[in-house]
Amino acid sequence: MGKDPQSSSRRTFYQRMIYGVSSLIAASLTIPAVGYLFPSRRKGDGQKGWTDAGDVSALPLNEPRELAFQRKRVDGWKTSTERSTAWVVRTERELIAFSPRCTHLGCGYHWETDSDRFVCPCHTSGFSMTGEVLEGPAPRPLDRFETRTEGNRLWLGGVRPISENGGQ
Amino acid sequence: MRDLIRRILDWVDHRTGFETAVKNFLYEDIPASSGWHQVFGSIALFLFFVQAFTGVLLAFNYAPQPGDAYHSLQYIVSEITGGRLIRGLHHWGSSLMVVVVGLHMIQVALWGAYKKPREATWILGVLLLLLVLAFGLTGYLLPWDNRAYWATVVTIQIAGLVPLFGEYILEFLGGAEGVGVSTFTRFYTLHVLMLPALTVLLMMLHIHLVRKHGVTPSPRAIGQPKKKFYPGQAFKDLMAFFAVFILLFVLAATVDVPLEGLADPSDSTYVPRPEWYFLFLFQTLKFFEGRWEVVGAVILPTLAVLALLAVPFLDRAKVKRIQQRTLAFAVVGLVLAGWLALTVAAFLTTPEPVESARETSPPAADWRFLTPVELAGRAYFQREKCAGCHNLAEGEPKMGPTLATVSHRKSAEWLMEHFKNPSEVVPGSPMPTMTISDDELTCLAAFVLKLTPGNATALEVVPDYAMRGAVIYHESQCASCHVVNGSGEESGPPLNGVGQRRTAQWLEDHFRDPQKFDPQSVMPPYDFPPDDMKAIVDYMKALPPASE
Numbered sequence: 166m167g168k169d170p171q172s173s174s175r176r177t178f179y180q181r182m183i184y185g186v187s188s189l190i191a192a193s194l195t196i197p198a199v200g201y202l203f204p205s206r207r208k209g210d211g212q213k214g215w216t217d218a219g220d221v222s223a224l225p226l227n228e229p230r231e232l233a234f235q236r237k238r239v240d241g242w243k244t245s246t247e248r249s250t251a252w253v254v255r256t257e258r259e260l261i262a263f264s265p266r267c268t269h270l271g272c273g274y275h276w277e278t279d280s281d282r283f284v285c286p287c288h289t290s291g292f293s294m295t296g297e298v299l300e301g302p303a304p305r306p307l308d309r310f311e312t313r314t315e316g317n318r319l320w321l322g323g324v325r326p327i328s329e330n331g332g333q
Numbered sequence: 334m335r336d337l338i339r340r341i342l343d344w345v346d347h348r349t350g351f352e353t354a355v356k357n358f359l360y361e362d363i364p365a366s367s368g369w370h371q372v373f374g375s376i377a378l379f380l381f382f383v384q385a386f387t388g389v390l391l392a393f394n395y396a397p398q399p400g401d402a403y404h405s406l407q408y409i410v411s412e413i414t415g416g417r418l419i420r421g422l423h424h425w426g427s428s429l430m431v432v433v434v435g436l437h438m439i440q441v442a443l444w445g446a447y448k449k450p451r452e453a454t455w456i457l458g459v460l461l462l463l464l465v466l467a468f469g470l471t472g473y474l475l476p477w478d479n480r481a482y483w484a485t486v487v488t489i490q491i492a493g494l495v496p497l498f499g500e501y502i503l504e505f506l507g508g509a510e511g512v513g514v515s516t517f518t519r520f521y522t523l524h525v526l527m528l529p530a531l532t533v534l535l536m537m538l539h540i541h542l543v544r545k546h547g548v549t550p551s552p553r554a555i556g557q558p559k560k561k562f563y564p565g566q567a568f569k570d571l572m573a574f575f576a577v578f579i580l581l582f583v584l585a586a587t588v589d590v591p592l593e594g595l596a597d598p599s600d601s602t603y604v605p606r607p608e609w610y611f612l613f614l615f616q617t618l619k620f621f622e623g624r625w626e627v628v629g630a631v632i633l634p635t636l637a638v639l640a641l642l643a644v645p646f647l648d649r650a651k652v653k654r655i656q657q658r659t660l661a662f663a664v665v666g667l668v669l670a671g672w673l674a675l676t677v678a679a680f681l682t683t684p685e686p687v688e689s690a691r692e693t694s695p696p697a698a699d700w701r702f703l704t705p706v707e708l709a710g711r712a713y714f715q716r717e718k719c720a721g722c723h724n725l726a727e728g729e730p731k732m733g734p735t736l737a738t739v740s741h742r743k744s745a746e747w748l749m750e751h752f753k754n755p756s757e758v759v760p761g762s763p764m765p766t767m768t769i770s771d772d773e774l775t776c777l778a779a780f781v782l783k784l785t786p787g788n789a790t791a792l793e794v795v796p797d798y799a800m801r802g803a804v805i806y807h808e809s810q811c812a813s814c815h816v817v818n819g820s821g822e823e824s825g826p827p828l829n830g831v832g833q834r835r836t837a838q839w840l841e842d843h844f845r846d847p848q849k850f851d852p853q854s855v856m857p858p859y860d861f862p863p864d865d866m867k868a869i870v871d872y873m874k875a876l877p878p879a880s881e
């Protein structure tokens with residue numbers, strides 16, 4: 166086989182076609198599959214909704230409080246409402262709402278009045294009242310919610326990285 | 334570089350025999366007479382891989398529970414990149430599979446390739462055909478839309494007709510109590526676990542036998558030098574895959590696979606029609622009535638399968654050239670004609686299923702999308718403490734039914750009657766009579782009807798101000814001039830989006846004295862007490878913008 170030139174050129178043609186066509190089929194299956202498994206997050210998804218986090222008129226100055234509220238969550242085909250919290254503090258300059266997750270590995274942290282800082286129990290990160298890292302492994306300041314106040318009510322939007330957020 | 338690759342391949346081959354196996358497979362000897370007519374078996378194998386691939390992808394985003402199944406599929410086809418395409422490939426792939434397996438069998442039958450010593454190969458083939466049909470049957474239920482539901486109701490009934498074993502089959506399919514969660518779960522498990530495993534097993538045996546006995550040569554080719562499978566026949570196979578794949582892809586991309594309304598067990602007007610390849614059975618059923626039904630439903634199909642299995646034992650004549658196999662042509666032609674006639678008859682006599690007229694407005698994702706009437710109904714639900722006995726969504730079981738799962742079966746009239754006189758409408762109902770005004774009951778009914786398993790959880794939590802705001806809105810009859818979420822009269826401006834355009838203070842002042850802002854305004858002033866004012870203003874602010 167492959168001796169006479171005609172059959173060998175036909176053989177090459179077959180082989181090329183086999184490689185070409187099978188790659189084409191494989192590609193037309195895998196490309197949609199990748200799009201399907203890694204869907205590009207639609208812009209603003211999940212951020213669009215503003216959530217009413219409650220009345221903040223009684224919030225004292227420079228004393229962080231944890232507010233609990235119901236937040237809408239879009240998870241795949243389900244929209245559910247779940248309990249959610251935010252650490253809120255009123256400073257002289259602004260009203261800040263922090264996402265309740267430590268920026269290290271996502272543990273919940275709390276305010277310690279004695280040491281005047283937010284403390285994360287997992288790997289002992291500490292944050293100042295305005296979220297700056299004071300100690301520990303946390304790589305960046307606490308994340309903040311976008312905020313908006315209406316009358317006495319505080320509304321929370323999406324979580325924004327610190328650089329873009331200047332409060333109200 | 335080449336050297337290195339060669340060495341790695343040799344190393345692997347030495348330990349696994351992989352390369353040798355592939356080579357053995359590709360350089361298999363096939364008779365000189367092989368050609369285009371022998372591609373169908375390979376296409377079926379190819380389609381099986383496509384089905385497995387798309388099936389696994391679908392499973393990544395599919396919730397195997399009635400209700401959720403429907404919503405997750407809706408999500409797949411409308412929200413996920415490529416979701417519609419992948420569902421299309423899977424759906425049309427199943428139809429093509431039936432066609433290709435059919436053609437494969439016809440080819441084998443015409444050429445007489447089932448003859449000694451290939452009887453076992455044929456029998457495995459028939460079993461594989463049955464598996465393909467079982468895939469179709471079980472997969473049909475999984476979208477959990479109206480037609481899935483009703484078609485399965487029929488399937489289950491037929492299964493129950495089987496003499497002696499009917500009851501057990503019903504039990505096995507989870508259909509003893511009608512089509513519900515158990516049936517669904519059984520069908521799902523069959524479809525994604527058991528049938529694929531069985532198919533792979535039988536396919537391997539089938540292919541093993543094909544290779545053991547070799548591809549059937551035509552009598553003329555006996556004695557001629559053999560060919561290699563690769564690359565000549567491999568090329569033909571692949572071209573055939575490609576043709577089928579293009580067809581499949583075009584179908585999936587251009588023809589929408591319907592997803593009807595959520596399965597509605599109370600929709601008695603629905604006439605189910607099975608997938609096209611079952612239509613002939615469906616039509617056969619119509620010829621047998623009453624106690625003869627079992628003949629059309631069970632006995633004839635069983636005989637047909639037995640006849641198929643017996644083919645190689647009935648036709649034991651010597652292998653002949655295809656041109657001389659007139660009897661085979663006659664039999665295959667007759668079977669095809671019969672099948673076609675039944676299918677066409679079924680098409681002509683069964684109207685395309687129409688969805689029942691009760692059109693549902695798009696489901697409200699959360700309370701902001703409810704109309705004020707529905708939201709006021711939610712407020713009365715709270716005030717009357719209905720939640721003491723009813724869950725909106727699935728949860729800790731309570732005394733009364735979970736409303737999201739039953740409401741779609743009811744009408745507003747039914748609910749009103751039921752509210753006023755529970756035990757008259759539902760005998761034995763322990764629900765107390767509701768003594769609130771008809772107007773309030775109407776709101777409550779509207780709210781209950783709006784519930785679906787998809788939104789009920791979200792509607793469990795509604796802020797107080799919103800409910801209060803909606804009640805004020807309703808009682809002040811704002812809807813006689815304004816539209817909110819598509820409901821109300823249009824003489825005044827629509828209110829969706831007003832919260833984004835105006836401040837709370839503006840809204841409050843406007844309620845108190847509309848003419849201050851627009852002297853032409855015909856809106857009467859509303860001087861609500863402070864708490865009410867705050868509630869309705871907050872409610873207005875929370876309404877979604879018109880575009881949403």
Ligand code: FES
Pocket residue numbers: 267268269270271272285286287288289290301302303
């Ligand atoms: S998670 Fe908070 S310190 Fe590690």
